[in-house]
Amino acid sequence: MPDTDLPTDLNTEYIRQLSIDCVVFGYRDGKLYVLVPELIFRGDFYGLPGGFIRQTESIDAAARRILEGRTGITNIYLEQFRVFGGTDRNNRSALERLVELNADADGSVRWMRDNLHWLVDRFVSIGYYALVDMRVVKPSKTDVDATVDWYPVDNLPKMIMDHREIVGEGLLSLRRVLDEKLIAFNLLPEKFTMKELRLLYEAVYDRPFPRNNFQKKILDLGVLERLEKKYTGASNRAPYLYRFRRERGSEPSAPLS
Amino acid sequence: MPDTDLPTDLNTEYIRQLSIDCVVFGYRDGKLYVLVPELIFRGDFYGLPGGFIRQTESIDAAARRILEGRTGITNIYLEQFRVFGGTDRNNRSALERLVELNADADGSVRWMRDNLHWLVDRFVSIGYYALVDMRVVKPSKTDVDATVDWYPVDNLPKMIMDHREIVGEGLLSLRRVLDEKLIAFNLLPEKFTMKELRLLYEAVYDRPFPRNNFQKKILDLGVLERLEKKYTGASNRAPYLYRFRRERGSEPSAPLS
Structure with missing residues (x-):
């Protein structure tokens, strides 16, 4: 069961302005897919499984925890590939829209509203990609996700912020290392x-x-x-x-x- | 002339707990070198040219500014290659030793002492490497550096924290991309x-x-x-x-x- 506990104090438990986004590549029957959860809230919020880094964990450990928490996937090939660090990288418009459209919801929406000042800041994000054999790995959704589905890499839904660009960069990195790092077998x-x-x-x-x-x-x-x-x-x-x-x-x- | 102005307010101007370290590779006469500045202070402090990211600049712009500020080098091939994010990454012991050994110095040492709580925190660092033709590029030292010299990659001085490991990872990344990214000409x-x-x-x-x-x-x-x-x-x-x-x-x- 994925861990979806929301932290009570982002300020002390997590590194500010630094996030992780995971591009999970899956392969089946000659086609490459990416795992994209959709939030349960009104407004069609699709995005990569992502999260923040605890003060007490390495970035690699954070990536594994985040991936497990949002998709239920454990023990797979996972590697950082690029940092996204433009000055305009923030979730302000998406989060403000989410909070506005779902004002009647409680739980995680209230948590978002309470922590909005922290969450809408500029974030530098470390991109990780994961490789999984889709016939073996079955993602499970959390209570904040309406769906967690595989989408063909050439037919992704509209995603928040620069997440489409992160997928594209992840694919370029995968092409660069498929041979020399001998990681194709993971798929x-x-x-x-x-x-x-x-x-x-x-x-x-x-x-x-x-x-x-x-x-x-x-x-x-x-x-x-x-x-x-x-x-x-x-x-x-x-x-x-x-x-x-x-x-x-x-x-x-x-x-x- | 490199810009060595020290920020008056780290808290508001810079992203906390996130740094950049640059591995500058140079090549001459069949040998690969790395540029390592040595601080002017007592205690043999060698380390990679590094620094922090302003709220108003992208990480790439920060890397260029840091490199220019510490070495005078502008307009060269520069690329991020890996993030170093272990929980034990901090400058506490090196900085406390520096401040103690150089208690009589003023200027930048006083600045370090005043900002020690910020500087000794855990830092996640983004590694960049640069490639330069040593016959053309002449580094210049700043007023906090005693020397800024080229060292053979297989004979580096003892460096602070994990900077030797960062050089090693930078070299592995360079080997990985030398052909396919066609960057050898930069050297x-x-x-x-x-x-x-x-x-x-x-x-x-x-x-x-x-x-x-x-x-x-x-x-x-x-x-x-x-x-x-x-x-x-x-x-x-x-x-x-x-x-x-x-x-x-x-x-x-x-x-x-």
């Missing part, structure tokens, strides 16, 4: 066929990868381990299964070596 | 030979790159423009000069395309 089941891996690359980079060339280049990286064939009935055409050698770790390889 | 003169480029790669990755293989792979990237030969006297052996096609921009290429 796949442990064993997969070459075709399944190629379809994942096509979804992330949003363009086709020629079959033979893809297979040669990815095998040349030396990061895949070939396993048994995947028997599906027509055994003479059964494709091999592969898995990533995880022990290669996160040390970046020298691209021109 | 080189506009025109260079294949050998000069290879020596730069060897300095950044700290290992040899076989000559023929390097040339083939980097030409295959299609990012270099071949220019005239570099005549040095023995004209029959003159190597070609190259330059980067800058218009390729920062869009990451798909590594397995």
Whole structure:
């Protein structure tokens, strides 16, 4: 059950003007998705799962707590990718609209009204992305969310503030590191066929990868381990299964070596 | 002349608990260097050029102002690479030692003493790296720095807090993006030979790159423009000069395309 307790004293418990926003990428059937909760309040408030950093926790621990609190997701691949620090980054218009449209609500809306001076300040936000296998990870919604759904990365709802831009930057960062940090396996089941891996690359980079060339280049990286064939009935055409050698770790390889 | 004005009111002018630290990489004659100022005060205080973020400036603008203020360097390639956010990140021991060892000094030491409660708090720090051609960029020291010198990346002085770790993470990030973001030219003169480029790669990755293989792979990237030969006297052996096609921009290429 996600923890949705609202802090009683933002001023002493949390770092001011610093937030975390999480882009949770999921993959299924050749398509890349992003997890976007919608708040229960009137006004269509969609946004990334985000929150603040406690004085007593590291930023990484805060990101995990926030993600778990808003989506119920635990123990997944999570990495910071960029800081968003423009002077105009604040939730003032969205929060004032929310409080106005939902003046009759109590609980969390009253909490927002009481803490509005703190919440509408300028915030520098640290962007994290997470990678999950959608067939395994099932997000659960909290009592402040009406829905917590997967949206195709090319068909997101209108989101508050600069959250669409944060998703876009997260995707650029993912493209930059998919090979060298060997994190694609986080989006796949442990064993997969070459075709399944190629379809994942096509979804992330949003363009086709020629079959033979893809297979040669990815095998040349030396990061895949070939396993048994995947028997599906027509055994003479059964494709091999592969898995990533995880022990290669996160040390970046020298691209021109 | 760098701007070293100390703020009169940290509380209202700056974001609390958030700082910026800059790793300035320089390159010369096959070796990679980092710029490390040493404070004028007694006690051997070496650290990265760093500072805080004004309420009225973006984090990128803050990084440029801080870098200019502490080193006199303007108009160079500068990019955020990672946030350092452990709970134990504070300058308490270094600052208390500095104030104690330099109790007789006035000016900036008095300012530190007056603002100690603000300065010794936990800080989350955004790491930026800069790339400069050491033959062109000449850092200038401010009145709080005894020296501002280049140190080989593998032979840095003892630095305050986690600044050595920040340098190490900056170098890992530089290795990750040297090709795909096409930023190596920032460390080189506009025109260079294949050998000069290879020596730069060897300095950044700290290992040899076989000559023929390097040339083939980097030409295959299609990012270099071949220019005239570099005549040095023995004209029959003159190597070609190259330059980067800058218009390729920062869009990451798909590594397995």
